[in-house]
Amino acid sequence: MQREEHDLIGGREVGSEVYWGIHTLRALENFPLTGIPLSSHPELVVALAAVKEAAALAHLELGTLPEEEVRAITSACREIRGGRLHDQFVVDVFQGGAGTSANMNANEVIANRALELLGHERGSYAHLHPNDDVNRSQSTNDVYPTAAKLAMYAASGRLLDAMSVLRNAFSERGGAFAKTVKLGRTQLQDAVPMTLGQEFDAFALTVRDDAELVRLASEALLEVNLGGTAIGTGLNADAGFAALAVTHLAAVSSAPVRPARDRVESTQGVGGFIRLSGALRQFALRLSKICNDLRLLASGPRAGLGEIRLPELQAGSSIMPGKVNPVIPEAVNQVCFDVVGADAAVCAAAQAGQLQLNAFEPLIVHHLLNSANRLKAACVLLAERCVGGIEANEEHLLVLVESSSGLATALNPVIGYQRATALARQCQATGVPVRELAAREGLIPEEELASLLDPWRLARPS
Known part of the structure; x- marks a missing residue:
């Protein structure tokens, strides 16, 4: 069955079984680019619902939306934040319009679920409208970046937890190898003695220092432009909405968000995104160097350095019997290369913004969420499937030192x-x-x- 919906271009039929509407349908037709839907970033979907819930609660406090509508909107948002209806967030992660399609997708899903809760059919917008009610006092240009920052803050938090796991794994091996003497190298030539523990402790400090950069960058994302509407001036926002919406957003999201010092600057500027991308890039580069070192130290078993033994996880060749490869560091290397490439794309998109808005935030958001989540997975993988099981070839190390x-x-x-x-x-x-x-x-x-x-x-x- 179908229902008919209308927009400024005309009317279209939308499947009655879906929660999204005509604006989402247009976006599906206009942006068949990556095949990756918005739902692939659950943090972003949850953050969009949190922004809409906070906005509705602000209107309840202001008396600018009926209580019954607010209750239905907030109930729908809480369902989404709890994991329901994510499959309805279907627009492509790459889209024109600075995220307008993502915002409209959220407005329509929330409105149609709220209509159901009120006892109405989906699409009966005379009772509760995606734009007039769910999107009241808002614009894509404050909703989307605010939700993006919340999503990145959440993803960064999980990355920091994973970095702590990796740091602890290196520290534990550092302690285990504290008395294992080996030969240091500079320019891949013999240098002077050190301990294997010192080498692993250095890895741990690298991860700890980069975690601090990620933490600082993620905290900078907590300054949001919600309430600035189209360009940061707050046109069409109800009096008092901006302050109340941010206050409610902090409570709803459990993130200490704060109003932007200048909403015009915050709407056009993507400095926080660039800063986070730079922190992720630095960690990726240094983590890749650590993986290079692990592969080099474990090279062999006869013709390489052979100083450490990595856990043996799988056969390393379809033709060479007995060969075992350093597959975990190699896989992590590839994640790191991907993050460095993503940073280049983020930087290109960041400088391409014009005047009061950056139209390319969807690309920035997609890459940063991917980078944070992939680095998180890489840290846990490296810690649990590699570092924790590394052994030292102690006799060989001592021979190398003495000779x-x-x-x-x-x-x-x-x-x-x-x-x-x-x-x-x-x-x-x-x-x-x-x-x-x-x-x-x-x-x-x-x-x-x-x-x-x-x-x-x-x-x-x-």
Whole structure:
């Protein structure tokens, strides 16, 4: 069965079984771009419902909407926030109109569910209208960015939890390897001794520092332009609506949102989005470097470094028997590459805004939510399927330390750089350890030499 709805272009028939209406239908026809519906971002759907609920509650307090309508609208919004009707949010994540289709999709679904709750048929907008009632005192240009910021704040919170899991996994391995001495490397060449624990503790600190950047960026998103309507001036908003709507939104969403200092700037500016994208990009780049290190340290088992063993999870080749690949770091690397690419798209969209609005926020929102959620999954995956099961090849590590020409560095203060260099070059040419060469030449008393070249002391000279 069909119902007929009308807009400024004309009339269309809409399936009576759906909650969306003619504006959503137009968007489905106009934007068959990615095949990814708005419902693929549940945080955004929930946030849109939270904004609409907060707006309705503000109108209840102002007396600008009938209580019966407000109760129906808020009930519909709470159902959506609880997970119902998400399949009705069908417009493509990429859309023209700066998110207008997403806002209209939300207005129509909420209005039609509210009509049902009031005992009316879907589409009987004379009783409760998507624009006049659900969207009262609002515009896409304050609703969509406000909902986007709420969604990103929620996604960032989950990412921060996952980053904490990964940081703790690195810290735990750092403690387990605290007394495992190994050889450090610079430019992939032998350097001086360190502990494997120090290496993993450094990974943990990297994650912790980047988590702080993500936290600060997510908190900057809490400044919202709700109540600014079309361009931030608040045209058509009922007196007192803006302040009340933001207050109710903080209660409904449990996020400490606050009014924008300047709603005109907040409507056209996407600084908070750029800041979050930059924080995610930095973490992706540094997490990718960590994964590169894990793959390099585990390379082998004979022709590589072979310093650590990653958990064996699956066969690594369809032709080479016994081969096992570092599949988890490789998968995480790919997530990181995707996030870096997304940041480039976000930056392009951010600078493309014109005058009082950025028409490309749908792309920004889609990429940032994807990036945060994929990094969250990557952190948990890396922690649970890789880092927690890493083992050290301790005997091999000790052999590498003892045989390295890099030990000559510790003799600089005693015999000078030139003599130490000669020892290092002789070690490289003959394979005879620096300790043995120095003892042969009688450059340093054996007791002092043993102390100077003690791997544990060299790894922790302070």
